[in-house]
Amino acid sequence: MRNMWIICRRELSSYFASPIAWLLLAMYSIIFGWIFWNFLAEFIKQSQDMMMMGQTQPMNVNEQIIRPLLGTSSFLGLFMIPLISMRLFAEEKRNGTIELLATSPVRDIEIIIGKWFSATLLYCWIIIFACINFVFLFRYGNPDWKPMLVTLLGVFLQGAALLAVGTFISTLTKNQIIAAAMTFGACLLLWVFSWVSSYDSSTWAQVFSYLSVITHFDTFDRGVLSTKDAIYYLSVIFVGLFFTARSMESLRWRS
């Protein structure tokens, strides 16, 4: 536990020492802010239109701003995740620092969880930072915070799961760009698996649909806390980290 935290802390400080964390933080905040602004402007225009026409249809901040915004942010995560996870092991392999870690009195699994957790923390931090925008909604409106937190949890879980996949891929190569490209491909694939369900309902289609990260995000997106879907994400994390451990072991036997 202590070793995990030592590794995690070093990783985090390394993210912020190299410009990657700041870069992602800045880019994500700008893009998220821009989208927020657009949703908000549309929301205001709609409500003004309705007032002018004298309609009294209920407007909902949760449904019209927060939910689509967080849905988009889970999609944006797809681009961000490879950039976060690519360096985890690839950089250590290239610099030879993996030899330091692998010969220190630390178990492989502690190294792996420490690294994955630092990536997840960074990912969550970037999203929370962007969500500062919501403060305005709470200040001038009256949104329901419970479904928002559930959706946010979904975004975090999805990120953590894809980062576990990225951690595994990062152990496969010394080259960060290759790690990023492969992770991006894997994330995208896990994303589009769900498309099969729109025209097919055979067992195979259901299996693929189940494997897709987006299928399980839907319930969180609606603000429903579902154990079944949380378990899916937790098992992806487990499988990802399990394969990372196997890959690191094979690294020892081969290199």
Added chain:
Amino acid sequence: MITVTDLTKKYARTTAVDHISFSVSKGDIVGFLGPNGAGKTTTMRMLTCFLPPTEGKATVAGFDVFEQSMEVRRRIGYLPESPPLYLEMETIEYLRFVGRLKGLSGADLEKRVAYVLDRCAIADVKTRLLSKLSKGYRQRVGLAQAIIHNPDVLILDEPTAGLDPKQINETRDLIKSLAGDHTIILSTHILPEVEQTCESVIIINKGKLVATDSVHNLQARARGAESVLVNVGVRSGEFPLSIVRDRLQRISGVSGTTLKEEFPGGALFEIESSRGQLVRGDLARAIVESGWDLNELRPSAMSLEEVFLQLTGSDAAASSNTPPEPGPPADAPASEANA
């Protein structure tokens, strides 16, 4: 302290290390010598628990490197071929991280960090980014991280590779000064380094153990008897070659004289003696008393380089034709083995 029995590492197609056995006792400083690709790094990686051995076993401080890996890792400091530095960190921050990783904390950690900063002479760069440090400093930071947890055993893989002559001397001195507290294995393919720093040598070639002995014994073993080179000359007239040889032959303890080289007004002899280097005084006196000039008198110590070439079998014939060097060159980064 270290016992290696039949250690073997096989890769898919090649055998990098082939049944080598040796042992190193506490406080020793041992040179691990071999041409590039001999299996030095692989052996070291097995000792440091980075690679599991295919066959055989190795123990460090009584713990098996495979079965009791964590115990071994706590007792080993390892400097890989390129120092494992996180370039985006500051020196002191990096040392603290490694210290924590090795199980230090609190006041203990700060004490050890201060100690290694001082010991490795890197205190003046402690707040510098590692990426900004010169090669020599990086190497010393690498050594500092290896000794931070005061390990029983230090394993250094080519600690002087790529340094300039001044840095090489500084690093060697540092390693020698560490010898008292730690058992050290250092690998190198630079022979003068072993002669200068190590007490004993383990020579491997193509994954196989070739020799393991003290530096002194190895030199003696390859040379056979001790021998001395004498350059005798006359001021004028013909050089009385046979008379000189007879005179030298008659000195007690001399078992053989070989004419190495003849030139106008002088000659170079190699004198073999059972009395070792003690014969030199008698030689000098005999030559001077006979009225000849003693131009040069030096031990024909065989450098480890020649021993090495002889043992590894490469270019042995070529090197025995050239006259032996007058001992190891004082500072010779260029005199790497061409093996």
